[in-house]
Ligand code: SF4
């Protein structure tokens with residue numbers, strides 16, 4: 308009986324506590340830079356598309372919501388002809404970001420992407436591609452990995468570093 | 479002629495007032511619960527979320543109103559109406575201020591008991607007509623709970639009746655000119671409030687609903703406005719309980735300075751907030767605990783109260 312009265316008193320005192328509710332549209336929680344929200348395709352520091360259309364993200368995606376088609380430009384460089392993410396399926400697991408060898412696909416702290424029509428949740432490459440490098444400012448896949456193209460072997464082109472010898476432990 | 483018009487006006491006001499009170503309580507309860515749980519509660523629709531009940535009403539009116547094919551149709555439809563009707567009937571004898579009442583029955587209190595017993599039918603019939611195990615268990619619980627707590631509620635008020643010398647609620651208020659019955663009849667007040675809560679099957683006594691074990695108890699199968707009727711009935715019952723406690727123990731409309739009606743509303747409102755506070759803080763009892771609390775504690779207390787009050791009243795003669 309006494310404990311019941313104590314409980315009532317305790318609950319009554321909560322009247323003067325600070326509210327824990329965040330009044331969402333006016334104020335919102337801090338979202339860390341690595342928060343897993345809306346997905347973007349980034350460009351390398353030179354402004355080229357990072358994506359090499361390797362299909363790894365599409366393969367790893369547990370809900371199969373990424374669809375893309377690879378193609379090559381005149382230098383033989385691969386890029387996606389179209390790149391489509393169906394956000395009504397995406398579970399924002401971030402696997403695509405982890406799988407991506409070029410840091411191209413990245414998740415951002417934006418989560419306000421509600422739509423009235425489900426169709427509008429299918430984002431095309433135009434909607435996904437941003438003009439900046441995203442979270443990794445200096446990374447340029449080709450500079451590190453290189454790619455043999457007609458006449459030049461890996462690491463021989465301008466501004467390229469020779470590829471790392473993966474069989475050696477020395478730096 | 480003027481009296482008839484006045485009376486009709488009172489009837490309309492009581493009806494409208496109590497029904498809109500039920501709406502307002504939906505908002506009040508949610509805001510207060512939120513207040514005590516460090517939240518804000520509904521605060522988006524209109525100023526302070528005041529129009530939330532309107533939004534709720536629109537929602538509930540446009541919901542699909544489904545009658546299960548296995549239900550007993552006629553009874554299923556009638557059951558929700560019973561509780562609202564009986565509670566509204568009870569308001570007829572509540573004196574709000576001097577001269578402001580629908581009817582001043584000389585057996586007002588007995589009328590109230592009769593009405594609240596009839597109200598139990600609503601739950602039992604709803605549970606029965608739903609033709610569903612959980613609903614039936616809820617209905618049975620409601621029956622057992624209401625019938626036993628009816629006893630203590632009636633007994634607890636006998637002391638008040640003895641002191642006032644009348645069953646009329648008006649006379650009971652007028653008998654509290656000197657000192658309110660909540661002082662002289664404190665045990666009765668406690669028993670009455672507990673029994674009243676059990677009667678309105680509010681938390682911590684909402685065993686007939688008991689979401690955690692019975693889905694939603696007697697109204698599991700109800701949807702749309704039929705469910706809404708139970709909801710309204712429950713809020714009306716809370717208002718009625720608070721109004722009764724005000725009339726019987728807290729001097730009804732009596733009070734200094736402010737006009738009588740304002741005093742009545744203030745006291746009733748404070749009691750309603752108290753009831754909501756109980757909901758915010760206490761867990762639901764087990765059913766056997768409820769029964770033993772009633773028969774082993776409340777019954778002796780109520781009886782003792784009657785004996786002592788009777789003795790004092792006799793000696794005082
Ligand atoms: S976040 Fe997960 S679900 Fe969404 S596209 Fe990437 S891999 Fe697929």
Ligand code: SF4
Nearest residue numbers: 358359361362364407
């Ligand atoms: S894993 Fe990266 S590089 Fe490969 S297709 Fe997906 S986004 Fe493009």
